Amino acid sequence: MIILGINESHLGTVAVLKNGKVLYCESEERITRKKNDVGYPYQAIEAALKATGIKKEDVDFVAYSCQFRGPEEFKIKRMTTFKISDYIREMYEYWKPILVEHKAPPPFWEKLMEEERFKHPGREYYDFSFLKTTPKDKWGEVFDQERIKVVVKHLGITPEKVLLLNHHLCHAYYAYYASPIDRTKKTAVITVDGEGDGENATVYEAKNGRLKKIYGTGMCNLGRIYRYITLLLGMKPFEHEYKVMGMAPYAKDYISKPVYDLFKKTLVVDGLDFKWKEKPSDLYFYFRDKFEGQRFDGIAGGLQKWLEDILVEWVKNVLKFLKVDTMVYSGGVSMNVKANKVLAEIPKLKEFFVPPSGSDESTAIGAAYVVSVDKGEEPEELTNAYLGYQITSAEIEALIKKNKIEGKYKVVRKIKNKEVAKLLAKDKIIARCVGGMEFGARALGNRSILCNPVNFDNITLLNERIKFRDFWMPFTPSILDYRVKDYLVNPKNFSSPYMTVAYDTTPLGRKHLKAATHPGDFTARPQMLTKEANPGYYDLIQNFEKLTGVGAVLNTSFNLHGEPIVRDAKDAWHTFINSDLDGLLLNDTLIMKQ
């Protein structure tokens, strides 16, 4: 059976599931080169069908990972086009009149739809003409029919094959079936995100490979509060929450404590429930007033500590309620690797897994899993995340020819990992664009910039000359599986192959991973790499280990600041020539700046 899973919200994404196995998964942004591209992922679907050789008429089902969507944010492509100033404008012109002044909703979205920069000719796949002819209270209903129509028309299938699925159900199925846990074991499956289909946290119980919903709520406002604090700190909601998390470890306790205490007076855990102790009128103006005069790092630190504490309390209650010691976790809040670290440390938890990129892009896979299970299949776990576009030798040769690279640059074909490792050992910074592209937010070696993790100066070099990143953001290591115990404090031997959980580091870890740990608290967000997951990358790091004794490399995503991760040879070249990278590895062809 062939199932397409589609997510339209934060990162429009398609996944292809064939007989229970994920064959392909890619987000629209990688092709359109528009970061966080939302809406119907038309081009990603075309790419997925081409790569898998599946014909449109062979698709058995299409599963969307949300039942109800409002058309406004898709019409203007809010998450793709909004700047920080637009989110602030939304607060003042839309939410303040409604939530603070208790007035009727103003025509804010209608106004934006008329602005040129929110029009997307050529990339607008839904038919939005109903917005002019339908009363506003019917927009959602009509748009959900339009969502079905767009894929029916694109693939030439019947509407009966298209399903709109509950959002958190898709998060939960992804968490469970993508994870390598023993399916005979009773397991807690939890999801926490900003919001989807009226919920922001759920608990499922998994028994003998089947999920049963135990609890769902729209009251877990953790993701939403984190989002609004991100905006208050002058960063972009839905995108820069990780920067707030990255700032948090720099805050001293005495700076963050007053903020933490203020958060403690708001949302609290009550059994499996969440409730307001003091209910804010809204989540932006309320906290803006409360935090006036608090320092930026204290706000980040207080928020992060509060998030961690509240999640730990809730998860302990969930484990007790279900009488389980095994848990899997997904949803946007599962991207918070520091919170995952404290969850992993809950003494009762014996097994814990967070699959890659738990934000909405992974619900494309989750939606496909839901249908697969419903039709009697037993989906396979994910064994790696290299599910996207495969770079080809033909495009590499065409790139070299078109850009007259030979002569201007040193080009070495059929280069061995041993030679690339030598360059890394000499502190060269090499971008690796090899084989299949990772799906999701983390580069896991195939679309990565790599360098020697021992050299602390590499942080400044990467931040200022290559990635143009914010100065406080840490880098991360890819660690050979047999070196994990040398570098990380991991008493329960949890596996974390997708950079989804942070760990404390050992003294040797701090020495060898000096540039790939957080300078504020010396934690690392590792990719624990096995040979099976990526033999070529594993071999490269083993060669680096032979030369240096270090069983890891610093790995940061291969992109320029604000751009999506590179997809193909053309994107890789664009990034290479617009940065101070020393070398570019395209499959087994190395291009070096002279």
Ligand SMILES: [Fe+2]
């Ligand atoms: Fe979600």
